[in-house]
Amino acid sequence: MAADTVPVTGWGRTAPTAARLIRPRTYGEAALAVRDCGARGGIARGLGRAYGDAAQNAGGAVLDMTGLDRVHAIDADGGTVLCDAGVSLHRLMQVLLPLGWFVPVTPGTRYVTVGGAIGADIHGKNHHVSGSFSRHVLSLELLTADGDVRTVVPGTPLFEATAGGMGLTGVILTATVRLQPVQTSLMSVDTERANDLDDLMARLADTDHRYRYSVAWIDLLARGRATGRAVLTRGDHAPLDALPPGTRARRDPLSFRTSRLPAAPSFLPEGLLSRTTVGLFNELWYRRAPRARTGQLQRIPAFFHPLDGVPHWNRVYGPGGFVQYQFVVGHGREDALRRIVRRISERRCPSFLAVLKRFGEADPGWLSFPVPGWTLALDIPAALPGLAGFLDELDEEVAGAGGRVYLAKDSRLRPELLAAMYPRLADFRALRAELDPRAVFTSDLSRRLHL
Amino acid sequence: MKDAFGLPQSLLVLGGTSEIALATARRLIARRTRTVWLAGRPSPGLDEAAGQLRGLGADVRTVAFDALDPAAHEDALGKVFAEGDIDMVLLAFGTLGDQAHDERDPNAAVRVAQTNYTGAVSAGLVCAGALQTQGHGSLVVLSSVAGERARRANFIYGSSKAGLDAFAQGLGDALHGTGVHVMVVRPGFVRTRMTAGLPEAPLATTPEAVAAAVELGLRRRAETVWVPGALRMVMSALRHLPRGVFRRLPV
Ligand SMILES: Cc1cc2nc3c(=O)[nH]c(=O)nc-3n(C[C@H](O)[C@H](O)[C@H](O)COP(=O)(O)OP(=O)(O)OC[C@H]3O[C@@H](n4cnc5c(N)ncnc54)[C@H](O)[C@@H]3O)c2cc1C
């Protein structure tokens, strides 16, 4: 089991801290690593796709779980999989699609682990129909601070603290996940354009229920009457009879093909993404999209994971890194959403395609992010002058509207606001205090926000 | 922990009454800083500084620290780190001395050197070790343009800052990759009690301007910061002036 002290960051590449990176290859090695992690504790890490400091632990241990990557059992009739927490969703798709199954929830990248998906209780474009990832977890095995391995099932406090618990209840070793049946590996996609934010919200509210998957790319650099203009892409897994007869796709309907471009170079200068370049890109994106088109067949990567085509695309933001801001405000607080969108666009943040989505029912995790309402996510270069204060102001709007920001994306929230945003925080803290009194499981995020 | 913008939640100031340090602390408290330690020679001034920062909402404690007593540094500063992580250490103590007097009083000159240089070597190493154990944090060192090229008018002070500056740069390189960031700040003439009564140099600035530059440097994880920024160019020109010309400059 190798251990190296190395600088670690999240996907946004801000706030590096040094930790002993340990890569257990067996459950026993994981248990040893937890036992021996020392005064500054340890935290599990998956593929490091959380944007901020959730999978970092300054001066302590970081357990790289990608060494535990076995798929143990697939129930191809019942549609469940039992696998190690270090298995990526990419790998699950490769294994499951040929059998006619798909992961129940996928984020905007396939390169996340099952452990990370539960730890952050991730949501996908199907949240309004299917809820978060942990709703499809039938059971998991959790290595806790006392060295025990517990089987944890939904409906128990430990499950609800672990789903969205950002690795702070223990190390997830395995999980059993319920799958989504599919007839093909293609998506049938409807695309339409919305002229402005109100138009967008109306379209989402009126017709989202017709689609399993729904998301809107919103141009936050558009101003004036065009504020909030967007491209909606919604769809479902294509049924077999949607594939034209005689084609290769029809003959081999469940093949999963991905292709990746060369990685972005490791050193790119600051300032590549300016208002002008990003504005131009957003403009092109909007103009390129059809006003309305239905039933287009798309591959899974194109529909769900467009950014995965360029490995290390996060380097485009240069050495200063970037911040992702994602919040949700409830139904009935559209006023807050409108104000925030207007403020962002008036401030001209050079933000690539931001994402707006309508969430369905809240999920049971105590620190799970989704609540019924509107969620907006945007990337902003960290070097943008005045950004720290501006995001603080947005936090106030969000908290004032009873909303919250997403911990898996966060790298800068003011800890004072956390309890208002997450009403079950006190329960979470109490459970941790009992389960892990010495705070063996500690991360930079938990230190920063006093989780 | 520092956030994505390098803003610290906890701050340790060495030289707790320094006007530049206090301007920086005020600025950081307005952002994210909640815990402040003011290390300095016990005095009513130190308590008053603590009181002012408390008034801004921070939790402030003082700790006795004398740059001239390096043997006590490990203990005094160790206690601070034992209470919790320190996200940023601001090494701000220093003394200008009185050049004309000190040239005639070598013991006084040595005290300037010991405060600014050896005192900083000792305190800097103690803090660097503690930060490295934490695996994170910024050590911000107030050097000076005076150390860039020693001048006739204040070479005792200047040479001590030259030593401090070189030490801090080397320390920064030594700590590269450890999660600890060392930032060397080189202000020009700053209007504080240290310079009160002295004729103002060109590009004179304020403690608040230094504080703003420190905040920006934290965000950029800068290794060197000049205040004002224009001094970078000025000093790079001055550095290459022939000795005979430099000697006769009125600065
Ligand atoms: C391009 C992109 C698009 C994204 N889109 C979405 C999206 O649409 N919806 C969404 O919800 N999120 C999205 N995310 C965020 C991402 O899904 C989450 O951050 C996810 O947690 C990352 O998983 P990971 O394996 O990389 O985990 P890491 O980033 O390594 O860790 C994330 C958290 O999970 C914990 N964790 C990881 N493994 C374990 C384990 N074995 N046991 C216990 N805890 C563990 C860590 O401690 C940490 O707190 C996106 C991220 C990117 C980069």
Ligand SMILES: NC(=O)c1ccc[n+]([C@@H]2O[C@H](COP(=O)([O-])OP(=O)(O)OC[C@H]3O[C@@H](n4cnc5c(N)ncnc54)[C@H](OP(=O)(O)O)[C@@H]3O)[C@@H](O)[C@H]2O)c1
């Ligand atoms: N002002 C400028 O123009 C300027 C320009 C460039 C660099 N700097 C540097 O910036 C730093 C702060 O300066 P400033 O302008 O804020 O001056 P200041 O207000 O006079 O602060 C100097 C600080 O050093 C402390 N100090 C002196 N000797 C000490 C000792 N033996 N042990 C502990 N603390 C000691 C003082 O504490 P007491 O209260 O106990 O005396 C005081 O807190 C200094 O390092 C200075 O060299 C200043």
